[in-house]
Amino acid sequence: MKMLLVFVIFLHVSQHALGIEVYEGAESVLLPCQVNASVSEKSTAVWSREDFRDPIVHARQQSGDVLGDQNHLYTNRTSMRTDALQTGDLSLTLRKPSISDSGNYTCTVRRSGQDLSRTQVQLNVILSTAEPPAxxxxxxxxxxxxxxxxxxxxxxxxxxxxxxxxxxxxxxxxxxxxxxxxxxxxxxxxxxxxxxxxxxxxxxxxxxxxxxxxxxx
Known part of the structure; x- marks a missing residue:
């Protein structure tokens, strides 16, 4: 019952998506995701986009990155901290954002096939033709x-x-x-x-x- 309660609470928190904006062609953008270290430790962190047929953007286990199922659009463009699972800082760095990168990203912490935490981030990539601050x-x-x-x-x-x-x-x-x-x-x-x-x-x-x-x- 306690595990079910914790699971429901995490899912409830994930419904409040963070909004991030960046100009197209910027060097990189950081998609934030913070969880308690006790949750991320000995778990797997997965960044995904549910609107893609191949939803995996980036995945990391204790042994390192797991990119075998990564969507080809994100090849060599994503990275996470090497101590992400130990510290609970699961933020994703996305390099050279483009318009096609706009969308809803989900940061999921999984352990033994069960989702322990889900955090949603809404990324909006603005056209480079839009005037930046003057x-x-x-x-x-x-x-x-x-x-x-x-x-x-x-x-x-x-x-x-x-x-x-x-x-x-x-x-x-x-x-x-x-x-x-x-x-x-x-x-x-x-x-x-x-x-x-x-x-x-x-x-x-x-x-x-x-x-x-x-x-x-």
């Missing part, structure tokens, strides 16, 4: 704009600094050229004055050396 795209666009603005700002600052450096260099060159020109002019004038003064002195000396006879003539 904020990731907005954030990516903002980051791109910020990067572009930073690059442009760096380029503008670089151009301005180059122009300032070039202007200072040109001003220094112009000042140096003007200074050299003034120095050359000053030196040239100095030598001109010295040379002119020397010539005048020589002419004066020549005049003073003339004889009186030359003067009378």
């Amino acid at each position: 904020w990731p795209k907005v954030l990516a666009a903002v980051l791109v704009v910020l990067v572009v603005l930073n690059v442009l700002a760096a380029a503008v600052i670089g151009v301005l600094m180059y122009k300032m450096y070039k202007g200072m260099k040109e001003r220094k060159a112009s000042y140096f050229y003007s200074l050299m020109r003034d120095m050359m002019t000053t030196v040239s004038q100095f030598f001109s004055n010295v040379t002119g003064h020397g010539v005048s002195s020589q002419q004066g000396k020549r005049r003073s050396r003339r004889s009186p006879a030359e003067t009378e003539e």
